[in-house]
Amino acid sequence: MHSAYNCTAVDIYPTHVISHTLTGLHGHVIKLPMIFPFKPGQVAGLTLNDTIPVRIYSIAGSDFKNWIEFLFDVKSQGVLTPKLAELKAGDKIFMTKPFGTFAADEKPAYWIATGTGVAPFKIMADAGLHVNKHLIHGVGKSKNFYFRKYFEETFGENYIKCCSREISKDCFKGRVTDYIGQLPTLPAGINYYLCGSAEMVIDTRDLLISKGVSFENIIAEIYF
């Protein structure tokens, strides 16, 4: 989830970077001290000073005590992400209190994401909510299956990797919508959680509805 808004309309709090690691071809993970309580699936705003609009990111990981992590990729035309990509351990950063209600429960469900949209599902898995879940993750290049090893270990065969721009071992060749489209049936009465761009969410939602899933079982979070 990424959104820009005016810094003056939101409270931001100073903190610092504990670590900054690279993942995949384009992914960055920054770890910050956990200065506020949060619920898995929530987002928080990040910025570097009060002149750069705050952007919202899903919390992607935590030990639920000392630290939280955010996953992002660099938007070349963006104002914030090129600067976030330069952060080092110890650098100052500002964040908002976590907020939002995109939260799964313990019931069986499908979690469907593209790109960095996998972030909320990572923290939900950290919280132990992965049991009875299928995770379908779509990316262009196979190196951008962020947290791949973790998800393979956590979800086993319920982790479905869709790679649209190259053929890769253990991956479905195509988009998440191609994968879902070729499934003969989909379980009824369970929830389908979507996170990604507006286009991905709308295409996937339309597809699920056309395959008999009630819109009331579809819960979406959109990058904006």
Add this chain to the structure above:
Amino acid sequence: MQKQALFGKTSDELKIIVKQLNLPAFTAKQLADWFYKKDVNRFDEMTNLSKEARQLLENQFITGLSEPIKVQISDDGTKKYLYRSLQGKYIEAAYIPEADRHTLCVSTQVGCKMGCLFCMTAKQGFQGQLTAGEILNQIRSLPERDLITNIVYMGMGEPLDNLDETMKSLEVLTSDYGFAMSPKRITVSTIGIIPGMKTFIEKSRCNLAVSLHSPFEEDRKKLMPIQNVYPLNEVLDTIRSYDFSRQRRISFEYIMFKGLNDTPRHVKELVRILNGIRCRINLLRFHPIPGTPLQSSENITIEWFRDELKSKGFMTTIRQSRGQDIEAACGMLSTKELLNKKTD
């Protein structure tokens, strides 16, 4: 590189530009007059500017003004205009004449990111932000421009997801140097982006409309993904923290979906959550879009719903459906044009 457009710039922006060009400071006011007070579309028609100034502007800028490329006219007088943005994308504006008012509904984005289940514009995905100039061009280049009494930011896109350009366009519309329109005649509609709402409320005097569509948070989440980020109770708390009791109006938009949000339970909950907010509730019929699982409530249900809310003290109206014989739902015309372009 594409030249920058000058139409839509605020007074402060024009002052900076003329300073950078080493033109006299008063040129900024002259430009604002030509753009916002007079019907002039070209730099060479700005006759109180020196010849050199006109040439300099011509060399370095474009006006950014453009006529609509298509119009659909309904039997009821509604006209849907299709404009091409500076990036060659399609946006639409709807002109809605009535006996006592002439309303123009303008777009603020090409497509939309919000993904509401009932919205045709959402199906286009997001293709880009409009500049203040492109928002204002929908007004300035409208053939019926002089008849417009009211402007609603309810076309394609979420205005508060394009906050800076929306705010700049409102400044130009309402400032003395600009179109000098009364803010009471302008309504900005949002799905409830709270930080944007705060900025809008604090920095403009225009009316606010909030898309509500269900008083129950879990149900609203299924219709509007934004509910996951900015829950309705927090949107309403934000509204309660500002004073809407005077000239300024807050209204709630409520599309009526059969069996989904049109029952006595919904009336009761609406009354509960809106308690204490002096507001208007606009009930809208749903215009089905391709592939939607949703249906509009029956007329008799909508009228009952209105009467129930009125009996509880809420000013409630049913918005007349207009332009049903053309591409009535917002986003239909531009989506069609987009698909035609892809087919070409």
